[in-house]
Amino acid sequence: MMTNKKEILETIDRIYKQRRYNAELSKERKMSELYAKSKEFADICDKIKLAGLRLSKASLMQNKEQIAKYSKILDTLISKRTKLLIEMGYPSDYLEPDYVCKACQDTGFVVSEDKVEVCKCRTQLFIELLYEQSRLKEILKEHNFSSFNLDFYSKEIDLKEGLSPYKNMVKIIEEVKKFVENFDMPNQKNLLFYGPTGLGKTFLAHCIAKEIIDKGKTVIFLDSISFFEILKDKYSKMIRLYDEVSDEEYKSLEEVDLLIIDDLGNEGKNTEFCHGVFQSLLDKRFLSGKKMVITTNYSLDGLVTVYSGFIMGRLQEYFMFLHLFGEDVRVIKAKLQLEKRT
Template sequence: MMTMMNKKKIVETINRIYQQRRQNAEIAREKKIAELSSKSKEFADLNQKIIKAGLKLSQASLSQNQADIEKYTKVLDNLIQKRTKLLISLGLGKDYLEPGYTCQTCKDTGFVVGEKGIEVCRCRTQLFIELLYQQSKLKDILKEHNFKNFNLEFYSKEIDPKEGISPYENMLNIIKEVKKFVKNFDKPSQKGLLFYGSTGLGKTFLAHCIAKEIIDRKKTVIFLDSIAFFEILKEKYSKMVRLYDEVDDEEYKSLEEVDLLIIDDLGNEGKGTEFCHGVFQSFLDKRYMTNKKTIITTNYNIDGLLKLYSDKTMGRLHEYFMFLHLFGEDIRVIKAKTQLEKRAT
């Protein structure tokens, strides 16, 4: 779960990364200029004239001398055009001295000018997702929680009278659907997955298994419990009510854009979140429309979810998700019994 302090550290890290990227791009550019100046006197002379004209323009701007501003703007433009022609004649291309930014869209600032003003660049959102993933320690969890370690022996082969199928057979069917989900991950027709059932049946473990498969495909994953997830929705709702757009709204934007979002233990966010259920619905709409996949786990059955969420929210869940019911004996209880039996013998 990401706390506010963790968010602050992530933002500070991102800002340092962009600052370093800009510095690296400028250092590389200055190195090119120095090398060309040593090889071409014409280039060196032009470059010195450009520097002097730039200084004159800066002085004119500071003194608000409009005549000098126009004069040195023209001089600078003319000199830059001459330098560009020289670069082309040397076979280097007109963009040779442009800084080699990691992201040409935002020039390694992390922000771009969009229709709604200053917006977070996609590269910054992706960086936020990557750092959030690193901080979540999910990589370490997935060393154990993966399909190689998934044990079907914990699911009884005795038919459950109420379900008409054994927990073992039911889990086999669920695994088939999970593998279809992974295989068809990029297809718009593939719905998200909603695992529901009592505690200790492997819902979170299954979600982790899927996360491992998706990460192995070089795609991004964010795993949040419902408490952390709804905290982000609350913050988004607050900004919407105040008609306040914050350009560093990386948390919410990263949840919108991550390839796979896993919301664990839906319903555990508690009371007092009803006011942002509308944001939840809009959020699900956005991810579905942009073909971003979501997995939800919950300990509540269908009736329990209906008591927690409105008909509209449940409508979204039924439309966008395949509901997969897990049942059987609590795996943690089975493991505890097995350990006791081993000790007794």
């Protein structure tokens, strides 16, 4: 994700530039069509241009009397043009540019009285381009439920767990399919897979990603190192009181339909300072009903040693914990390949 950021942002800027150009071009074509169709319309438009120029000049000269005069003239002429448009059989907003996004007028940013914010359409575009340029698209061709093989999980009962790895995985897959089926339900908990390496945690996360994307939703899949790099960047901006409106990366973590964090805890111990940002993100996604999937090689006791009680509290409240156990599937596959060769 990190290495593609510059390229993605450049692509987004080109897309918005093209969208604005298309909108203006469409408006010019409509104007030309109406000019040719009605002399009265053309005359009114010419008067609007002239009044606009005189209003601009009055504004530069700070001539309040002239500003009031030409503002009134301009309003009257625009009202006449709108009335004429309707009489000609056109909607009143016919000459408005055909922006793809009305909220930001294809700039990617929404301007209010006291702030400038990233438009939702820009965040959505960032997520879509991120997915297109990630390896996830290729990975999901092989890592999906149709290729999930339960044969690698022993049917022998684990005395400590009270059931076999096979039966445990069958139950986990049932919960995963419920999660996918009830993805839009507000009471559907997030999922956290935990257990030793090589048991299929990441594979399951890929399976979920495939199903959710097939539903037409957006997905971001990050390893914990990349995830915490974004949190570090956000924390740095917060302590410097620096509000960067083009902060697409962190905004995308808030807005994406499904956020998957793989191998939580692998980010190292130099990230404690941004655990507050992590907690805030967990809260925001939960309150907005947006789902998450987390995988970790840590045991529950191990997670407690890495994260604060506040974060663990959030994880226990917002997530269903699913424990994977058994023999490393990769080791089993390696043994089978070796047997075939001999």
